[in-house]
Amino acid sequence: MPPRDRRTADGVAVLLAGRWPDEVSTAIAAGQFARVSGRIVAEFWKCIATCGLSRENGTTMDSAQGRDGPSDHGISEAAAAPAETTAERTDLNEDGPSEAPEEAPVVIRIHATPVNHVDGWSWSHVVTEIRRWAGIYPEEIPDPNNISEAEARALLKTIYQHPAVIAEFERRRMVAEATQREYRDARTIQYAIDVGVDLPDPTPPPVTQEFPCTDDGNGDRLVAQYRDSIRYCKTFDAWFLWSGSQWERDETCRMLALAKRVARTIHIEASATTDDRREKVGKWALTSGMLSRMKAMIACAAPAVAVTPEEFD
Helix, strand or coil: CCCEEEECCCEEEEEEEEEEEEEHHHHHHCCCCECCCCHHHHHHHHHHHCECCCCCCCEEEEEECCCCCCCCCCCCCCHHHHHHHHHCCCCCCCCCCCCCHHHHHECCCCCCCHHHHHHHHHHHHHHHHHHHCCCCCCCCCHHHHCCCHHHHHHHHHHHHHHCHHHHHHHHHHHHHHHHHHHHHHHHHHHHHCCCCCCCCCCCCCCCCCCCCCCCHHHHHHHHHCCCCCCCEEECCCCEEECCCCCCECCCCHHHHHHHHHHHHHHHHHHCCCCHHHHHHHHHHHHHHHCCHHHHHHHHHHHHHHHHHHHCCC
């Protein structure tokens, strides 16, 4: 990356001190990625590698051709020419044959692979990663045990930056996210126990989270599952539930129904906890179904979701 700010002749920021311009960063954060082929990316970087950048005004230098004047886009004519004039160039708008067919387009995701972490990994992990991605990387690679550690790290970085590997990283990420969503949806259904009342959907806590077997612990359970759906106003001494579009005052004991549902989910918690806690949590699940325990659960949850009248719009 250029060590200083770079702008084109018309003042457009290209790269700012190693950082993307704000509009580019915003686009990346919004998930707006370009669909390009691996060959086009390779030709682009080949052009970048063959041109130099002036530190003074962002113009390009091409000593081999004797050009040192600025161009409209910060890339010399000599650097841009090969992509436009060589016989190997494939014009996407032409129907005629080309020497090298385009690869299938892939989605290039910035920082999709952990290329920036390679230098901090142990030697054994680097070797494991090389072997892991050897089947995806289209070129033949040497046995990592027959090359130096520095060469192996450089090889892994090269593998991580190949479009085919990036695309596979992205595919596996999407599969993992889909699996996680399905898991969350399944747990939501599991926690949305029918108690005969229309209630908000719960947000199940992490499986590894442990709550005390006390009234205060039950209050934490209620808040963990319904923090975004319930509010308590001390001024009105009333509970409010979110209907999806507005806060509605609880005038039909829906909070008690929520407490009943949460008390029944403690059995789910007991089945997933460690062996030394399972019996204790199971007994507490039975106790929590008592009316006094459910009322205590609601009272203990109130401070965590308390609001003033002014906070309602």
